Amino acid sequence: MTDLELRWGVLGATAxxxxxxxxxxxxxxxxxxxxxxxxxxxxxASARFAEPFGATAHDGFDALLADDGVDAVYIALPNSEHVPWTLRALAAGKHVLCEKPLALSEEDVARIGRAAGDRTVMEAYMYRCHPQQRRVAELLASGVIGDLRVVRAAFAGRTTAADGTRYDPALGGGATWDVGCYAFDVALWAFGRPPERVRARFHAEGGAAVDTSAVAVLDFGGGRAALLDYGFDYGPRSRYELQGVDGSIAVDNAWALGREDGVITVVTGRGVRREVVPAADPYEHQAAEFHRAVRTGDTPLVSLADSARTARVGRALVESARTDADVVLRDA
Structure with missing residues (x-):
């Protein structure tokens, strides 16, 4: 690999x-x-996908990982296959950008961390790389809303059981690992740490074998909390709000930015201010951030520590819904 070009392989050309x-x-x-x-x-099918890029089409994932002309792989497979193929890619000497969730447990994120060595691994929370999210981070750090107290996050969009991977528990399906992880990722990012306890209630529309929607509370202690709702049996909904003691920052179209401008609304005792962030492709910004991390050797914007936190909280939410009880994260 040169400093000028990172050569990518795509695992999951039909996704x-x-x-x-x-x-x-x-x-x-x-x-x-x-x-x-x-x-x-x-x-x-691989050849049809490869043609616009002038790329090589391989017959299967192992064949691609054996390609010495590939420096990094993007993994777009069912959730249950993220860990094994990330580990295989690392063993083949590749950097890895993996769709969320990187793993369904904190322990599996640790396995990936041990295998990574000097290679970059990043979970594909593309919204973190978008200029809108970077501006929200600046506003939060500026103290304009004071001490953060409550995060309200909602992400939902209707789909059907015909979308098999989302509805198959064996493939890591369910709303929590599909859209829900965005909602609790933003809360973990904003507070900068895991919650002390969580409580979740799941709904399975039409007797589905997975959760199709949920509401959840993440308790960060000291009067700080996140209130979440998410699902793929209602929608569309894509919004979060950061409520501080002195005001709030609201973000519309929070995770689904593409051709639309972003709108950030800041409300304080001085009044209401709206900032418009020009439309931008979050996936382009994600690719640029990944390239920067590989080139410099720095930790990527979405770190493995972040991924461990989100996996831990997602698993706790599943356990809370199963037991209909609070789940305490004792060493939070």
Whole structure:
């Protein structure tokens, strides 16, 4: 790999999300998609996906990982396959950008961390890299709303059981690991630490085998909390609000930015101020951030410590819903 170009392979060429992420990677300076793969036996589908990039189509994921012309891989597979293929990619010497959730447990994130060595691993929370989110971080750090007390976050959009991976528990399906992790990730980011306890109530629309929506409370102690709702049996909804003792910062279209301008509303005792963030592709900013981390050796914007926290909280929410009780994160 040179300082000028990071050569990418895509694991999951037929995944819907790859159709958005791979082109964004390819048009971001310093990055190029040079190889793609679907599952073995789907070489024709891989070839169709590869053609616009002038990339090599491989028959299966192992064949792509054996390609010495690939420096980094983007993993867009079902949730249950993120850990094993991340570990295989690291063993093959590749850097890894993996769709969220990177793992379904804190222990698996630790396994990935031990395997990574000097290679970059980043969970694909693309919204963290977007200029809108970076501006919110500046506003929060400025103290304009004072001490943060409450995060309210909602992310929902209707889908159907025909979208099999979301509804299959064996593949890590369910709303918590699909849209919910965005909602609690923003709370963990804003407070900068895990909660002391969580409580969740799940709903399974039509007798689904997974949670299709949920409400949850994350208690950070000292009167600080996050109030979440998320699901794929209602919507659309994509918004969060940071409430401080002196005001609030509200973010519309928080995780679904594409062609629309972002709008940040700041409310304090001095009045209401709205800031417009020009439309930008979050996947391009994600590719640029990943390239920066690989080039410099710095920790990426979404660190493995962040991923461990989100995995830990997601698992606690699942346990809380199962037992209908608070789950205490004792060493939070």
């Amino acid at each position: 819907r999300i790859s159709g958005s992420v791979a082109p964004a990677i390819h048009r971001t300076p310093g990055n190029a998609v040079t190889a793609v793969a679907a599952r073995p036996g789907r070489l024709a």
